[in-house]
Amino acid sequence: MTRELHIVGGGMAGSEAAWQAANLGVQVVLHEMRPTVGTFAHRTGSLAEMVCSNSFRSDDDEQNAVGLLHWEMRQAGGIIMEMADRHRLPAGGALAVDRDPFAEAVTARLRAHPNVRVEPGEITELPVDGDWIIATGPLTSGRLAEAIAAETGQDSLAFFDAIAPIVYAETIDMSVAWEQSRYDKGETEAEQKAYINCPMTKAEYEAFIDALLAAEKTEFKDGETAGYFDGCLPIEVMAERGRETLRHGPMKPVGLTNPHQPDVKPWAVVQLRRDNALGTLYNIVGFQTKMKYGAQTDVFRMIPGLHDASFARLGGIHRNTFINSPTLLDDQMRLRSRPHIRFAGQITGVEGYVESAAMGLLAGRMAAAEILGHTLPPVPPTTAMGALVHHITGGADAKTFQPMNVNFGLFPPVEGLKAGRRGRRDRYKAYTDRAKAAWDEWLGRPAAAAE
Structure with a gap:
């Protein structure tokens, strides 16, 4: 019997996870409760619907951490960045996206993929077996949130978060x-x-x-x-x-x-x-x-x-709805108490569309690798992807853990560079040069092929 990967949530993270796993040859079932079950924020049943803003923030991959994350996702063949680029709007150095065409394009590409099946309907319990990724975001449905809270020992996952x-x-x-x-x-x-x-x-x-x-x-x-x-x-x-x-x-x-x-x-x-x-x-x-x-x-x-x-x-x-990932997830983004379940996206404690999609990209690749019989090596912490996943799976203080955007403060320092405002451009360029080489190596392709 073919092992299928089930992904709960068709937002940025779930869509990216499905795309990555499907392209690696894994059969994917993407569970999305909309439009059957709606939320106060969503307007459509499209996958990857943008509900907060239409900006992916800075696209500068030499001086900005989120721009570097854009670059890494493009190098990995990410659907979210491909469709964002295809439906971008003029916005100076930022990457702004035409919302509805973007979501419609992501939806069409995933529905057309021979390894992806989209199933409407709400998942209300944590599965007891199989291969699963939970990518339900900050608006996780009430019953599933209760199931997650019961498993993780937290009183509540949904609250007004100051x-x-x-x-x-x-x-x-x-x-x-x-x-x-x-x-x-x-x-x-x-x-x-x-x-x-x-x-x-x-x-x-x-x-x-x-x-x-x-x-x-x-x-x-x-x-x-x-x-x-x-x-x-x-x-x-x-x-x-x-x-x-x-x-x-x-x-x-x-x-x-x-x-x-x-x-x-x-x-x-x-x-x-x-x-x-x-x-x-x-x-x-x-x-x-x-x-x-x-x-x-x-x-x-x-x-x-x-x-x-x-x-x-x-x-x-x-x-907000998120779990205390530093205590609950291992470095493969698996729930320690139920390792057949991974978490991805904003529910893991990352903030922002791009960061959520990035964690979906990693979770999809990690799950696919396991299904195909091998384990991916840890993502280098010197990359934007690695800095984020390291932060949520152990780098952050679990007692004060709160959602975080990607930023250079999460990266290991580059030795020998002067601190302060005057040296910032050189320092950030050193971060991004180091990250690009490490990301290319992790992806299994030489740095010279990145151009």
Whole structure:
């Protein structure tokens, strides 16, 4: 009997996974609940329907991590990038897509593939056997979400998710900020310096609170109510409860000594905690926010030490469904408790159309390889694909794991390059050159053939 690969979800990830596996000779059954079962966001029954924006963001494959991801997906024969290129719209250096023709083209190509069968209908339980990829995205149906939650031990996978911003470590001014854990907690020196601290005077704190309260906020859609994820209350909500709330909460100045001014006790302190194993990214502790993006940049750069900060991710609030991949998935994207099931796409904790499709591409190739009798080697972490899959399957801190776009902060540093803004172009070019060579090698073709 022929082993079939079943894929649940016909969005970006599921469509790409189906295409990759089918092109490797595997029989694929793609399960899509739309249009039989709809969502508040989707309008059609087309596969790969774009529901949030029509942009794949920057297409610069030498200076931008998502542009590099575009390049890697094109090299791997990805259907999402092929159809995006075919239906692109003028958008400067970005890749914007004509939504409906794009989705219709993806749908037509997959339905015409001799190794793909699209089956409408909702999958409501985790399968007990067979080869499966779950790629249901942030709008996973209620019953399947309940089944996933029951298997993974999480209370709920669907909630309004208030996310804190993440800062590139190299853009923090360490002549103002300093490394220290509160009360110097930790057994090792690295643990005792796991946080970066930004001090505030009383005047700076008061001005920050004023700006925070006045900033433009994201509002909920009609019919939505705010059920926040436990421990992720937006800072604006805390500030609205009293001007001193933050100073006695995430911005409390206790247990810390500023080595730049050891005799001056800060009125408040903003802490940043390392967000990845490389130490290239730091999240602002307790600073989950629903401020609009433009306001966030203005308000957070009022923090001493962050006046020139660059953000790998700004904060936000939205309904989300994702699993704690670092604890649940192995490096082949398989569910540890049920290794016949892989997860792919946004449900794994990546953010964005391209990142979701990229994880579908890897999951489809990994599943197909296993069905065909071999296992793919780990994807090099120096590639955009590898940086993402490493982040979600072990590189991120499981306790604070939140969805992430691809960015150079996820990549291992290139040795010998100077840090700072002046060296950025050379550094990013070094990242992309290294990634392209490694990706070509992983795909099994020489780097010279990439042109």
